[in-house]
Amino acid sequence: xxxxxxxxxxxxxxxxxxxxxxxxxxxxxxxxxxxxxxxxxxxxxxxxxxxxxxxxxxxxxxxxxxxxxxxxxxxxxxxxxxxxxxxxxxxxxxxxxxxxxxxxxxxxxxxxxxxxxxxxxxxxxxxxxxxxxxxxxxxxxxxxxxxxxxxxxxxxxxxxxxxxxxxxxxxxxxxxxxxxxxxxxxxxxxxxxxxxxxxxxxxxxxxxxxxxxxxxxxxxxxxxxxxxxxxxxxxxxxxxxxxxxxxxxxxxxxxxxxxxxxxxxxxxxxxxxxxxxxxxxxxxxxxxxxxxxxxxxxxxxxxxxxxxxxxxxxxxxxxxxxxxxxxxxxxxxxxxxxxxxxxxxxxxxxxxxxxxxxxxxxxxxxxxxxxxxxxxxxxxxxxxxxxxxxxxxxxxxxxxxxxxxxxxxxxxxxxxxxxxxxxxxxxxxxxxxxxxxxxxxxxxxxxxxxxxxxxxxxxxxxxxxxxxxxxxxxxxxxxxxxxxxxxxxxxxxxxxxxxxxxxxxxxxxxxxxxxxxxxxxxxxxxxxxxxxxxxxxxxxxxxxxxxxxxxxxxxxxxxxxxxxxxxxxxxxxxxxxxxxxxxxxxxxxxxxxxxx
Amino acid sequence: xxxxxxxxxxxxxxxxxxxxxxxxxxxxxxxxxxxxxxxxxxxxxxxxxxxxxxxxxxxxxxxxxxxxxxxxxxxxxxxxxxxxxxxxxxxxxxxxxxxxxxxxxxxxxxxxxxxxxxxxxxxxxxxxxxxxxxxxxxxxxxxxxxxxxxxxxxxxxxxxxxxxxxxxxxxxxxxxxxxxx
Numbered sequence: 070x071x072x073x074x075x076x077x078x079x080x081x082x083x084x085x086x087x088x089x090x091x092x093x094x095x096x097x098x099x100x101x102x103x104x105x106x107x108x109x110x111x112x113x114x115x116x117x118x119x120x121x122x123x124x125x126x127x128x129x130x131x132x133x134x135x136x137x138x139x140x141x142x143x144x145x146x147x148x149x150x151x152x153x154x155x156x157x158x159x160x161x162x163x164x165x166x167x168x169x170x171x172x173x174x175x176x177x178x179x180x181x182x183x184x185x186x187x188x189x190x191x192x193x194x195x196x197x198x199x200x201x202x203x204x205x206x207x208x209x210x211x212x213x214x215x216x217x218x219x220x221x222x223x224x225x226x227x228x229x230x231x232x233x234x235x236x237x238x239x240x241x242x243x244x245x246x247x248x249x250x251x252x253x254x255x256x257x258x259x260x261x262x263x264x265x266x267x268x269x270x271x272x273x274x275x276x277x278x279x280x281x282x283x284x285x286x287x288x289x290x291x292x293x294x295x296x297x298x299x300x301x302x303x304x305x306x307x308x309x310x311x312x313x314x315x316x317x318x319x320x321x322x323x324x325x326x327x328x329x330x331x332x333x334x335x336x337x338x339x340x341x342x343x344x345x346x347x348x349x350x351x352x353x354x355x356x357x358x359x360x361x362x363x364x365x366x367x368x369x370x371x372x373x374x375x376x377x378x379x380x381x382x383x384x385x386x387x388x389x390x391x392x393x394x395x396x397x398x399x400x401x402x403x404x405x406x407x408x409x410x411x412x413x414x415x416x417x418x419x420x421x422x423x424x425x426x427x428x429x430x431x432x433x434x435x436x437x438x439x440x441x442x443x444x445x446x447x448x449x450x451x452x453x454x455x456x457x458x459x460x461x462x463x464x465x466x467x468x469x470x471x472x473x474x475x476x477x478x479x480x481x482x483x484x485x486x487x488x489x490x491x492x493x494x495x496x497x498x499x500x501x502x503x504x505x506x507x508x509x510x511x512x513x514x515x516x517x518x519x520x521x522x523x524x525x526x527x528x529x530x531x532x533x534x535x536x537x538x539x540x541x542x543x544x545x546x547x548x549x550x551x552x553x554x555x556x557x558x559x560x561x562x563x564x565x566x567x568x569x570x571x572x573x574x575x576x577x578x579x580x581x582x583x584x585x586x587x588x589x590x591x592x593x594x595x596x597x598x599x600x601x602x603x604x605x606x607x608x609x610x611x612x613x614x615x616x617x618x619x620x621x622x623x624x625x626x627x628x629x630x631x632x633x634x635x636x637x638x639x640x641x642x643x644x645x646x647x648x649x650x651x652x653x654x655x656x657x658x659x660x661x662x663x664x665x
Numbered sequence: 666x667x668x669x670x671x672x673x674x675x676x677x678x679x680x681x682x683x684x685x686x687x688x689x690x691x692x693x694x695x696x697x698x699x700x701x702x703x704x705x706x707x708x709x710x711x712x713x714x715x716x717x718x719x720x721x722x723x724x725x726x727x728x729x730x731x732x733x734x735x736x737x738x739x740x741x742x743x744x745x746x747x748x749x750x751x752x753x754x755x756x757x758x759x760x761x762x763x764x765x766x767x768x769x770x771x772x773x774x775x776x777x778x779x780x781x782x783x784x785x786x787x788x789x790x791x792x793x794x795x796x797x798x799x800x801x802x803x804x805x806x807x808x809x810x811x812x813x814x815x816x817x818x819x820x821x822x823x824x825x826x827x828x829x830x831x832x833x834x835x836x837x838x839x840x841x842x843x844x845x846x
Contacts, residue, residue: 071689071759071845096781097759212689214760244779598775599755599763601686610687612757617775 071212072177073098074162075249075614077220080104080135081166083273087152088132088162089118089259091252096245099162100252102220103259103274104135111155113269124258133162153178172608175213213609217602220275222591223253224260226616227353229595229627246597300345304338327655329470329569330460336576336632337463340366357628360581365630369464369575376468377461386458390451397443397479401436404482408432411553420546428550432486439482466572473568480561487558488653494551495651497540504537555648562654579628583621590618671830673697674798681830689758689841693834695824696751700744700769709736744769749823756838758845762786762803764820776818780845782806784814786838788831799828801835 075098086106092099105114114131122129134152153161161178228250260274315321325331340362350356380386412429414420457475461468477484506512507530512523525533585592594616602611619627647654669681682694716732719725748769755763762783765775784804791798801820807813821831 073760212687214690214757216760244781246779596777598765598777599757599760601690601692601755610690610757612760617777 071097071214073214073216073245074164074175075100075216075218076164076173077101077103077275078217079220079275080273081217083135083137085136085138086134086272087114087156088135088164089129089272090132091128091130091256092132092159093245093248093252096248098245098249099132100249101132102129102253102256103272106271106273109270111152115156117270121256121259125256127252127255129256129259130158131156132158133160133164136163136165138165138168150178170608171602172611173215175215175609177213215609215611216599216614217611218253218614220253220260222616223250223614224257224275225254225589226250226591226594229593229619229623231354231627250594294347297345297347300341301347304342304345307338329473329565329572330467333466333470333572333576337366337466340630357579357582358630361579361628361630364581364584365575365578366464368580369466370462372465372575373461373463373468376465377458380458380461386454387451390454393450393454393479394443394447398440400480401440401443401482405433405436407553408436411550415549418545418549420549421543424543424546428546431489432550435482435485464575466575469568469572473565473572476561476565476568483554483557483561486554490547490551490554491651491653493547497544497547498650501537501540501544504533504540507533508537551651558654573632577630577632579625579630582624582628586619586621586624591616593619593624595619595623669830669833671826674793674796674825674827679824679826679830681826681833683833683837689845690756691837691841692753692755693837694751694753695821695826695830697749697824699750700748705740708739712736712739741770745772752821752824754820754834754838756841758841764803764818766823778803778805778818784811786835786842788828788835789817789819798825799831800825801831 073096080101080103083104084106086104087109088101089103089105090099090101105117118129118131150163159179163176163178164173165175166173228247260276262268262270262272262274263276264271264273344359344363344366350359408429412425457471458468460471503513506520507525510522510525511520513519514521582593596617598615598617600613600615602613644654667683669683671679671681673679677698679698680696682692682696684692684694686692712732712735716728720728745768749766750769752764752766755765757763759780761777761779763775763777765773767773782805784806786801786803788799789802791800800822803818803820804814805816805818807815
């Protein structure tokens with residue numbers, strides 16, 4: 070078997086002493102965490118280790134001894150070996166390093182519980198061994214790999230895919246590396262012992278050199294508690310207001326389910342509720358979720374304030390409002406021309422004149438109504454924009470959602486045309502399909518959900534065929550109107566879709582995780598990579614363990630905040646089918662599809 | 666440390682470099698040939714000639730500058746994402762297997778597979794275009810059923826050495842795997 074020893078890089082030059090760490094059960098590997106220096110009192114070491122074990126929950130033990138002889142420190146070897154009787158272990162590692170050599174040498178002494186006689190491969194050691202008497206020690210024929218790791222990075226990093234933090238429903242047996250990462254991460258209390266402390270024990274391990282701006286962080290932590298309480302109080306007031314019966318009456322509840330501003334408001338409420346919960350985050354996933362939400366809310370608000378400062382400077386709002394009414398007029402005029410064109414012979418097609426005229430007049434009247442509505446609204450538009458622009462202080466997403474809603478309201482006439490066209494077309498298509506069945510002597514059996522043959526009467530057949538002919542000849546006229554208005558509608562849906570996508574992107578993009586990946590790439594680890602370090606003949610194999618950072622695509626996939634774009638999407642084929650049979654399309658999602 | 670010349674499935678020369686760090690740790694590096702200067706010349710010349718032809722008809726200088734940009738960006742993307750300089754396999758007994766491929770620009774993509782997840786290393790056959798090729802692959806265990814294979818990780822994917830080279834790598838891998846289990 071090959072024995073693997075994970076050795077921290079910071080202990081490479083430590084003074085001689087005892088190795089403290091943990092044996093990973095079942096994998097034949099040892100994780101060295103710290104070196105406790107001479108001089109020490111064994112009882113105190115044992116007490117210290119027990120104390121640390123209680124604090125960290127890691128089965129710490131003394132793994133062996135470490136010697137880096139300096140000048141004038143001879144004869145340590147025998148002393149080190151004697152230590153193994155003071156700290157009884159199954160196996161005792163004896164790692165030593167010569168000054169000026171890069172490689173370590175390691176001896177493994179295993180305690181033979183049954184055998185009384187001592188047998189050593191090395192004669193010189195065997196002599197010393199015999200002095201011990203009692204327990205015999207035996208050097209097994211073992212090969213050793215030293216894996217050097219950087220304690221700080223391993224301690225802070227999180228191995229992906231994230232293991233279930235609940236020990237009860239473990240989905241996968243934890244592997245050696247995962248155990249090793251967990252051991253180092255959990256033994257943080259061990260690293261609090263400062264090397265400048267005047268304690269009884271001195272040890273070498275990774276130790277923090279003070280955090281940057283730690284005072285500010287602490288102050289902010291203190292300040293965040295009342296802030297969280299305040300926000301949660303505001304949220305409770307807000308929820309209470311939302312639950313008043315007036316909002317559950319039909320038109321308001323329907324409006325709030327389709328207007329994207331309200332949807333965004335509900336998302337933001339949920340996010341703030343997550344943020345302001347007084348409990349600190351349990352585990353890595355929760356913490357990352359909170360941090361991602363916090364950062365994206367902050368960025369969103371910053372962008373919104375930026376937009377607001379642009380809007381309210383130099384009277385951009387009134388310029389926009391002045392431009393809006395002529396634009397609406399222009400659109401209406403263009404539509405009127407389009408209708409006139411359709412009422413003639415569009416693209417050389419010969420339409421049914423009577424139906425064409427009826428439809429055209431109907432739509433023209435609608436446009437007339439619309440224009441008068443716009444002109445009625447004109448004085449108030451600036452006010453609406455002014456107050457609407459204030460919503461940008463809640464974030465850019467609110468401004469974008471409001472823009473999307475405004476676009477929907479200002480193009481309501483196009484939506485109406487589309488609905489009329491689609492309804493007519495849909496009616497015709499359904500009529501045609503059922504009459505076509507009648508024409509063939511078949512009918513749709515509702516109970517069995519299939520087409521059955523059926524014997525019709527003569528007059529039924531006559532009327533049916535007559536209707537089929539009429540509908541068939543009227544179809545091109547309706548289809549043309551439907552086509553034109555659908556195209557107009559699609560342009561608007563596309564614009565709203567882009568707005569929704571950008572809102573969704575700001576809401577769900579894991580900014581904090583991406584920032585961690587860029588600045589502290591070791592924090593999110595996908596795995597590890599090894600590099601062969603030195604090869605001196607006669608020494609054990611030395612590997613350097615580095616942390617393999619997570620790929621950007623998996624960062625986004627793992628940490629994105631779930632919003633509505635995470636639900637299963639409509640396919641393009643479904644959209645085309647809907648367009649073909651004349652079903653209505655909407656930029657928003659229905660509640661029913663959401664729950665599917 | 667020894668270097669041997671082999672050929673890949675297209676008959677191009679590749680070199681296999683076996684480096685034995687210790688009795689249970691070996692590194693195999695397969696290096697592909699470098700990009701030939703002729704090929705680069707052919708590609709750049711064809712893009713530039715095409716751009717010049719378009720320029721001749723349209724008299725628009727933007728075409729020429731965009732051609733230069735296209736060649737530069739194309740070359741950068743090629744050496745950063747497509748051209749693999751060498752692929753290496755580091756087998757460490759009882760710890761795991763590390764597969765890494767380094768691109769011509771110096772980018773390195775590394776994955777480490779722990780020994781507890783590995784079932785075996787085998788040489789497999791695959792149908793590739795119109796021929797049957799051999800490739801070396803690592804079989805991964807199903808987490809709960811140790812006798813099932815959950816997935817296959819192919820090795821030396823971009824250099825595609827021929828069977829002779831694969832057998833050599835396979836034999837030394839098996840040697841290490843058998844001693845360490």
